[in-house]
Amino acid sequence: MSHYNFTRRHLLGAAATLAAGAAQGALAQPSSGKRPNILWIVSEDNNAYIGAYGDKLAHTPTIDGLARKGVLFRHVYSNAPVCAPSRFGILTGVYPESCAPANHMRANAHWPEAFKTYPQLLREAGYFCSNNTKTDYNCDVKPEAIWDVQGPQGHWRKRPANQPFMAVFNYETTHESRLFKPTAGRVTPDMITLPPFLPDTPGIRQDYASYYNMMEKMDGQLAERLAELEADGLAEDTIIFHYSDNGGILPRSKRYCYEEGLACEMVVYAPPKWRHLLPVAPGHELTSPVSFIDLAPTVLSLAGVAQPAQMVGKPFLGPRASAKTYAFSMRNRMDERYDFQRTVTDGRWRYIRNYMPHRPWGQHQAFEWLAKGYQDWESAHRAGTLNADQDRFFQPKPFEELYDLRQDPHELRNLAKDASAKPQLARLSKALDEHMLAINDNGFIPEALAGEGYFESRNRALYPLPQVMELARAAVSGSASTAQLLAGLDAKLPVLRYWAAMGLLIHRPAAAKPALQKLLAQETCDQIRVLVAETLVHLGEVEEPVKMLTTLAAQDRVWQVQLQAINGLTFIGEAARPALPVVQQAALSEQEYVRNAARYLSAVLEGRYTPSLPIMDFERLMQRMKG
Structure with a gap:
């Protein structure tokens, strides 16, 4: 009988993989047992469409079995609603917006040479570290330099005898791209109950059904991997994590700062000898917020390795474990479309701040729109058949959003201007401001402008973040007068001029036209020129701005x-x-x-x-x- 209570079908399905491992001559490499082995099984683009989370349509016996014997994390969040920025934070323990352009999807940020990633720190402490196979780290870290084995051959079986290991396996079975063709299975479109923000179309129903079937397929693959671990005699020495790299792929999920884009699934199992490292008893849930920025500190905690200062997360397992109050996330450029959102949740309330409210949520993106669900949604919008909740996706955004997730799980009733929710708005807004200052949020620097980077952005002569945040908030929210924004156009620093120009683009006061015409001819910063030109077109000046x-x-x-x-x-x-x-x-x-x-x-x-x-x-x- 399997240690994890898997089905016989899943165990038999692992036979080919086990045989391949035997051929490599490294099937049974017992660890010393003095430190736990750590196994990360990472799947892609998953919300909690899982039985253990209460989803009655889901068929995920492997994950459900891990949850029964381990810990289910009820409120776990990625730091970005898309893979590359999220994976940067997981690898480095640094928020992507602290090290621009890592906050954009996709980019190549510079990782400071003085800092080390978690696999480097674990290797220095005597762990064998392998990654199979995805990287997508959004920075210039060379994967082959930080792992003992990187690529398709990455496996704990490659390690020397008795060496503790940290092994990562990435499964793309549920990746967004797999949704572009239907996946058949036990769930069919007629079984789906759609959320109220989506129209009921055949394409959307099929996408949901395919997603459930992809999740079931992925669950079976996890069973095969865990069967390998058991066959190798390593189950009693290995702490197992299963989590997704960001939220789901159904409409208004991936790329969007709502629960569907940020809320992930995660279960952790520790065998009896390491059970004392769990924060709650096996079979229970952890309900306090957990963020992926906490993953690297948690692994270091389990391994008994010191956490470096640049890693600002909190371990949620091991001797250094502590609970946290908030989980913070962000969005900047997503592929070819620019946006700027910051958000915080305590698991009950979600607060979102939109620094580009003039752009709709639903900006067309080439990759995203390959999904039939997005095509159907926009077609219904163009046909005028959507109700107000469904059509909101294609409209400009408010500056602030606040949702009571307990009463409004689909985040449709924005309480930002509700007097009864004012204390929650003030609390979460303050927490977000403090967080952005504490991590030195680079998001206000327009992409490719001087000042991007972990250390570069800490030069207050170039990037005075408190002043920039104050101006940006006033400019975007409308609390700044036209005169104040025009005065901002004379600032010495480009980043300040940029946010003054952004405020004028959002609010488009006619009185600003003469100053903008002058600025169009004199401004030397291309990023600001773009804003000024677009604003002038909206104010009726076309030829020169175009x-x-x-x-x-x-x-x-x-x-x-x-x-x-x-x-x-x-x-x-x-x-x-x-x-x-x-x-x-x-x-x-x-x-x-x-x-x-x-x-x-x-x-x-x-x-x-x-x-x-x-x-x-x-x-x-x-x-x-x-x-």
């Missing part, structure tokens, strides 16, 4: 500025038509996000766009599905 956006969208600019300009052109509608030749040229770019944004805008201006039009080409899609 020329500016066209110039900035040309191929001779850094790709981030080019992308920002194409986004600006996208949101001025028909006024962007004179830029079409340059946009068509950008649609041939080798830079993925520039190419996709330009292809979309070209299709719109040429009258070819429909929600089902594929913006990404198939070959590039297949390359992305491999990673």
